[in-house]
Amino acid sequence: xxxxxxxxxxxxxxxxxxxxxxxxxxxxxxxxxxxxxxxxxxxxxxxxxxxxxxxxxxxxxxxxxxxxxxxxxxxxxxxxxxxxxxxxxxxxxxxxxxxxxxxxxxxxxxxxxxxxxxxxxxxxxxxxxxxxxxxxxxxxxxxxxxxxxxxxxxxxxxxxxxxxxxxxxxxxxxxxxxxxxxxxxxxxxxxxxxxxxxxxxxxxxxxxxxxxxxxxxxxxxxxxxxxxxxxxxxxxxxxxxxxxxxxxxxxxxxxxxxxxxxxxxxxxxxxxxxxxxxxxxxxxxxxxxxxxx
Numbered sequence: 001x002x003x004x005x006x007x008x009x010x011x012x013x014x015x016x017x018x019x020x021x022x023x024x025x026x027x028x029x030x031x032x033x034x035x036x037x038x039x040x041x042x043x044x045x046x047x048x049x050x051x052x053x054x055x056x057x058x059x060x061x062x063x064x065x066x067x068x069x070x071x072x073x074x075x076x077x078x079x080x081x082x083x084x085x086x087x088x089x090x091x092x093x094x095x096x097x098x099x100x101x102x103x104x105x106x107x108x109x110x111x112x113x114x115x116x117x118x119x120x121x122x123x124x125x126x127x128x129x130x131x132x133x134x135x136x137x138x139x140x141x142x143x144x145x146x147x148x149x150x151x152x153x154x155x156x157x158x159x160x161x162x163x164x165x166x167x168x169x170x171x172x173x174x175x176x177x178x179x180x181x182x183x184x185x186x187x188x189x190x191x192x193x194x195x196x197x198x199x200x201x202x203x204x205x206x207x208x209x210x211x212x213x214x215x216x217x218x219x220x221x222x223x224x225x226x227x228x229x230x231x232x233x234x235x236x237x238x239x240x241x242x243x244x245x246x247x248x249x250x251x252x253x254x255x256x257x258x259x260x261x262x263x264x265x266x267x268x269x270x271x272x273x274x275x276x277x278x279x280x281x282x283x284x285x286x287x288x289x290x291x292x293x
Contacts, residue, residue: 042144045072049143057084060095061135068139076142078180096135133168138175141184147172147191164192164200170207177211189216196220198227202236206244225254 007013048054048069055067074081083091137148164170169191176185192204193216205220207213224231228251231237240247 042146045143046140048072049139056092058093059135059139060093066135066139073142076181080179134171134175137168137172138179138181138184141172141181141187145183147184147187164195164203164207173207173211173213177213185211185213186215189213192216193219196223198230199234199236201227201231202234202240205247206240209244209247221251221254224251225257228255 052067055069057068057070057073059066059068070080070084074084083094140146140148169188173185173188173192175181176188189208192207192213196204196219201220201224205217205224208217208220
């Protein structure tokens with residue numbers, strides 16, 4: 001019977017089927033989404049610092065007391081972890097004596113006004129105030145993982161050679177290096193990088209070298225090498241020659257590297273030695289490093 005069927009042709013039987021699939025569930029993830037807010041752990045730890053609840057260690061800064069928590073400090077800083085858990089003695093008070101009064105220079109008229117208004121030693125008042133802001137900024141970072149507004153303001157307003165090395169950002173960079181706060185060090189490097197200019201690069205380079213700020217140091221070396229003629233005429237370069245002779249050799253190595261890049265690039269940009277030969281007339285003291293985006 002199959003042999004006589006019209007559906008059988010050349011001993012082949014073709015069957016067409018339509019298959020239907022019934023979906024019993026809807027993929028909700030494609031239709032809706034739930035936004036997860038950014039981490040607020042810093043805010044919670046900041047509240048812990050503000051309330052001082054459960055504090056078990058005290059910072060003594062020029063007689064001013066700041067309460068903190070050993071576990072938080074130890075979790076953030078290898079130096080504090082070693083101090084609290086590796087040492088035999090149980091330290092409940094940390095006396096801060098890192099900063100010396102003579103490293104801060106201020107306008108003498110400001111000191112006179114403070115002295116007349118407060119009826120006390122203005123230098124001591126200024127020293128205590130800076131210590132107060134300094135330790136607050138460090139604790140703010142340790143608990144909240146952010147910088148205080150004071151750091152941003154001082155970094156953006158630092159223009160003179162002395163103000164850069166004596167700014168709150170520079171002091172925090174030193175503290176970050178001492179206490180092993182790597183993220184704080186990078187944040188300070190980023191702020192100081194914005195102040196790099198022909199006039200300031202030598203001082204910032206010395207600062208970066210003394211506090212192991214490797215990325216800031218690399219930026220300073222490259223900027224100084226690319227603007228060597230103008231940098232060599234700056235007061236900061238004289239400071240570099242007198243106080244940091246080893247950095248001069250590193251600068252020369254960077255200059256050599258810039259020359260190689262210039263040669264391999266087909267000579268489109270003016271070489272470093274070309275700048276020196278014409279006195280670097282096209283490079284001004286106001287030239288600043290460009291921020292990478």
